Amino acid sequence: MEPFIIGLLAATLRVATPLILGTLGELFSERAGILNLGIEGTLFVGAFAGFAGAALTGSLWLGLLAAILFGMISGLLMALLTVRLGVNQHVSGLGLTLFWTGFSLFAFRLVFGESKVPPSIETFQTVSPFGNLPWLGPISSQHILTYFALALIPLTWWILYRTRFGLNIRAVGENPEAADAAGLNVYAIRTQALLIGGALMGMAGAFLSLAQLGAFTYGIVAGRGWVCIALIIFANWEASRVLWGALLFGGVASLQLRLQTLGLKLPYELLLSLPYIVTILALTLAGRNVSAPASLLKAYRRE
């Protein structure tokens, strides 16, 4: 039983990492008033750019950098469409997701050709700050990015609530007219928020290819972007609650993997759908008194 629980907890943190990064990225965008449905595609291009960058340069860190860059390009495109041009945010986001999906698959074939055995790379090594201590040792044996994601939660709260930059983001997402009247540049602030958001989404994608899988496949993201969108609602747009949502989803996802290997007499498709069912349940329970930023989905134009 002990190895089972240890394995489950360690896996939960691993699975939760890209969700935390992606959801915090989405949080920056949404608190500034932009629903970024380009997140699924941004995770995908992040996974691709990370893998391609690492495979071509031989450096995982350069791969990560490439993923962050593409994430920021994605954020910039979203800003161009929704902030500058005022295009509908649903359409822009879904369009971006379709674009990045097609782009990544096309570029992957272009760079790596078609082969029976998909190319792979060595993944990031894990770090073990607690060495071989019982329980704590194996559970804390995680990737650097996981620790970064965990540290990013209080950092995001601090930026949003304890800096002038965060105050500006909250103001433009809530009442851009008031922010404008106070002399803030609404367009610039929203663009900056989308850039930060895109960088975090790119990083989330890179975690999948560079830390978890060591490869890039068509199903690598598997709807995690949409899960992040749900987690934002579950978290009621608060950074602190992102952790619990991500751990819940990560926990159930890890659990179902382990249940599959136990040889239960359950169709594995049912187990596979378990995390998503739990997400829907959590959303219905937690999503009653949600308070979205008041200007979410609204393009800002001066009168």
Added chain:
Amino acid sequence: MPVIQMQGIVKRFASLTANNHINFDLEQGEIHALLGENGAGKTTLMRILYGLYHADEGQILVNNHPVTIRSPHDAIQNGIGMVTQHFTLVPTLTVAENLTLGQAGSFILNPLEIQRQVEKDSQRLGIPVKPAALVRHLSVGEQQRVEVLKALSRNARVLILDEPTAVLVPQEVEILFDALQRLRQEGLSVIFISHKLPEVMTICDRITVLRDGALVGTVAKSATTATELARMMVGRENFGVARQSERQPAGPLLQVEALQAQGSKGLPALRGVGFMVEAGEILGIAGVSGNGQTELGRVLAGMLRPSGGHIRVDDKNLTGAGPAELAQAGVGCILEDRHASLVDDMTVAENLVLDQLDGFSRGGMLNRARILENARKWIAEYQIKASPNDPIRQLSGGNMQKVILARNLSRTPKVVIAAQPTRGLDVGATDYVRSKLLEQRARGAAVLLISEDLDEIMALADRIAVIYEGSLMGILPAQAATVETLGLMMTGKTLESIRPTPEADHA
């Protein structure tokens, strides 16, 4: 020495001239009222001064130096602050966060420190606020104080207040006036936009009156009276369509008693309104906008549930009835918002039968032929310039109004409620609508005309009631009504207080 001079300001919106060569000046340390009816151009002029609009002609001098004001930012730089009717606060932020928003300062934000700073400003300027409270938890009056403090803490020497008392309860008005009096003594100059004579006479030193976008004049309070201001504000014109015959009273059809209702902000909008309308007469409800007319129209149309009082139609109690029930009882409504009466994307023919589909369908299937036939008939009769299959949104305002008239009046209602029926219409359409209302009166309907257009009321109504802050200031026969009397009533004087022995009145 004048701190602000606006010279020859012209502002046009499409075909409308909102400001026509207006001169305005503000002295150091005075409270200067900008008085006028709705649409007189007061707010437009001040939005130009604050950089929210750009004047087409004219110039602005601050302390005798010509300045260019392109944005609120420029205005603030010139020491001008404005509290608009629509507050520019972020409801989810604290008072202190709202006040620090957009200010230069350290990157890291210490909540306690900015709250202390606000507390200091608040005490220095004598404007009490709660620095740590979330703005959305504040009353409207408290929010307004935050706005005033915001302007003053940015070193405004000129403060523009756009109808500041419109949203306040009397106690809050007192707090505001006290603060303004004290700040004036400290050298602040205030521009006070208003259409309420009593408060203008209470707090202001000088008064500038605008009417229809033009300057009527600037007078010192000591050299004028409320009556004179009322006459300057209202003015007169003659219209083509007017009531000719005397009314033949034939018994009340619509009776309203002690009607109360809440407005959209949760404040009482109607505070015990009572009147009756007889068959064959038009009762006009005059008043400056925002005094409960919208709510009165909505309650009588069944769109807003009254919180007290009674509505009787032809002696049948219909208090709290919905639109369908009222229509059944013989009430026809021309709502204030035309777009709320019509479905813009549906055709003229469909809109004409929208409220009586049962008569145009069988077994759940619409009878297209009969719907089109019906449409052709009313289009011809009401001279609607459209074909049955045109979507409503392609029609002009006048033709939309004709569709609404056709739908409502074709059923020969006993009671007609017309709320702002000619607002935004051109002269031709306006005359048409007015002639239709007179037609209803002639055939014996009881017509209630709610209008902010005083000339319209005086031309059509047999009796005139004036509404002010949700109460009627009195009802008087049209023959006895003068512009001065109505003007005083529209700004909060009751009929009795103007004429101690009122003439015989059917109400």
